[in-house]
Amino acid sequence: MAVIPVAIAGAPYEVRIGSGLLAGLVEQCRGKLRKRRVQIVTDAHVHAAWGAVVEHALHEGGHEAAWRIVPAGEASKSWEQLAATVDWLLAEEVERGDHILALGGGVIGDLTGFAAAILKRGCQFIQLPTTLLAQVDSSVGGKTAINTAAGKNLVGAFHQPALVLADLAVLDTLPRRELLAGYAEVVKYGLLGDAEFFGWCDANGAAMLDGDPALREYAVAHSVAAKARIVAADERETKGLRALLNLGHTFGHALEAQCGFSDRLLHGEAVALGMVLAARFSATRGLLPRASADHIARHFAELGMVSEVAALGLNCDGQTLTRHMLHDKKMDAGTLPFVLLRGLGEAFLARDVALHEVAAFLDAELAR
Ligand code: NAD
Numbered sequence: 001m002a003v004i005p006v007a008i009a010g011a012p013y014e015v016r017i018g019s020g021l022l023a024g025l026v027e028q029c030r031g032k033l034r035k036r037r038v039q040i041v042t043d044a045h046v047h048a049a050w051g052a053v054v055e056h057a058l059h060e061g062g063h064e065a066a067w068r069i070v071p072a073g074e075a076s077k078s079w080e081q082l083a084a085t086v087d088w089l090l091a092e093e094v095e096r097g098d099h100i101l102a103l104g105g106g107v108i109g110d111l112t113g114f115a116a117a118i119l120k121r122g123c124q125f126i127q128l129p130t131t132l133l134a135q136v137d138s139s140v141g142g143k144t145a146i147n148t149a150a151g152k153n154l155v156g157a158f159h160q161p162a163l164v165l166a167d168l169a170v171l172d173t174l175p176r177r178e179l180l181a182g183y184a185e186v187v188k189y190g191l192l193g194d195a196e197f198f199g200w201c202d203a204n205g206a207a208m209l210d211g212d213p214a215l216r217e218y219a220v221a222h223s224v225a226a227k228a229r230i231v232a233a234d235e236r237e238t239k240g241l242r243a244l245l246n247l248g249h250t251f252g253h254a255l256e257a258q259c260g261f262s263d264r265l266l267h268g269e270a271v272a273l274g275m276v277l278a279a280r281f282s283a284t285r286g287l288l289p290r291a292s293a294d295h296i297a298r299h300f301a302e303l304g305m306v307s308e309v310a311a312l313g314l315n316c317d318g319q320t321l322t323r324h325m326l327h328d329k330k331m332d333a334g335t336l337p338f339v340l341l342r343g344l345g346e347a348f349l350a351r352d353v354a355l356h357e358v359a360a361f362l363d364a365e366l367a368r
């Protein structure tokens with residue numbers, strides 16, 4: 001098992017990564033499950049795949065599981081599910097010192113984390129991430145949120161978990177498409193600050209995705225360690241460091257919005273395409289060799305991922321896409337900062353990007 005400390009001032013915690021952690025849940029959570037009854041929020045897919053393992057582990061450890069099972073999918077990050085989850089936790093008489101379990105992908109982590117943040121002005125919660133994306137990104141760092149009619153993740157809080165248990169065994173039941181989407185966030189850590197790790201992805205990504213256990217542990221642990229360093233130094237995204245984690249997200253978010261935040265394009269797929277676009281845009285600005293940008297696209301294509309925006313068949317122009325960017329929550333005094341690349345492994349925040357420049361670039365990409 002790998003153990004990565006997340007050294008957030010005032011709220012440090014561990015991310016433990018290994019196979020079989022859910023089966024050993026009670027031992028892993030020693031000192032945290034204070035009462036017989038334990039509240040777990042999950043979604044229907046995850047409950048079907050892993051509910052029995054968690055139920056059995058709790059039962060063996062002398063606990064009783066209380067489940068809240070929400071529908072699988074992004075739509076559960078809603079006011080309605082938040083209210084119903086908080087009401088359920090209140091009815092369960094959860095106290096501030098109790099630990100609520102969030103068993104699922106980024107949707108469950110974000111919803112449960114936000115519920116924990118506002119319940120009694122802040123309760124404890126434990127992340128049990130079950131997607132690759134959640135293990136390497138969303139379960140770490142304390143961003144929690146729901147979506148509203150105005151957009152994605154616009155209402156939320158910073159609220160750190162008390163512990164993260166990333167059980168690598170859960171990835172065995174994850175659909176391949178979801179695994180690949182999460183892999184985009186793994187590659188992100190290489191591209192934004194660690195060229196050697198991008199090289200590792202080039203050499204080992206395919207075998208890791210095919211299930212090699214040692215490679216999986218390395219990919220998750222290395223990604224979590226990178227994220228832990230960043231969030232410990234800039235928890236609230238005020239110092240220009242955590243913002244680098246948004247590499248590919250501004251372009252990606254516009255593509256997701258154009259696809260109606262539907263299954264047509266998963267978040268991680270949009271991030272992969274977004275990173276290709278950020279790299280190509282950096283190349284058009286003379287910051288990065290064009291061959292390096294194409295290298296990223298080739299890396300995703302070789303794994304069977306969509307790597308060209310033109311392949312999405314969006315039937316829109318560049319300006320339509322940049323219009324979605326106007327609602328980005330990173331917008332600051334009329335300027336949208338973009339994470340660009342000076343090299344593979346060298347991201348920086350550019351504050352001088354005009355949206356008409358981006359629109360013209362996207363027109364060319366859409367017509368490729
Ligand atoms: P998700 O939670 O919707 O999970 C994807 C699908 O896989 C769902 O259908 C789910 O039921 C299923 N699933 C999950 N684990 C499974 C397993 N082990 N076996 C079988 N099926 C399983 O999606 P996601 O990609 O994990 O997360 C996306 C969300 O994360 C978005 O809402 C995004 O905004 C958010 N996010 C948050 C942060 C953050 O820092 N808080 C970072 C990145 C993304």
Ligand code: GLY
Nearest residue numbers: 137141143242245
């Ligand atoms: N996923 C981006 C962040 O946690 O800041």
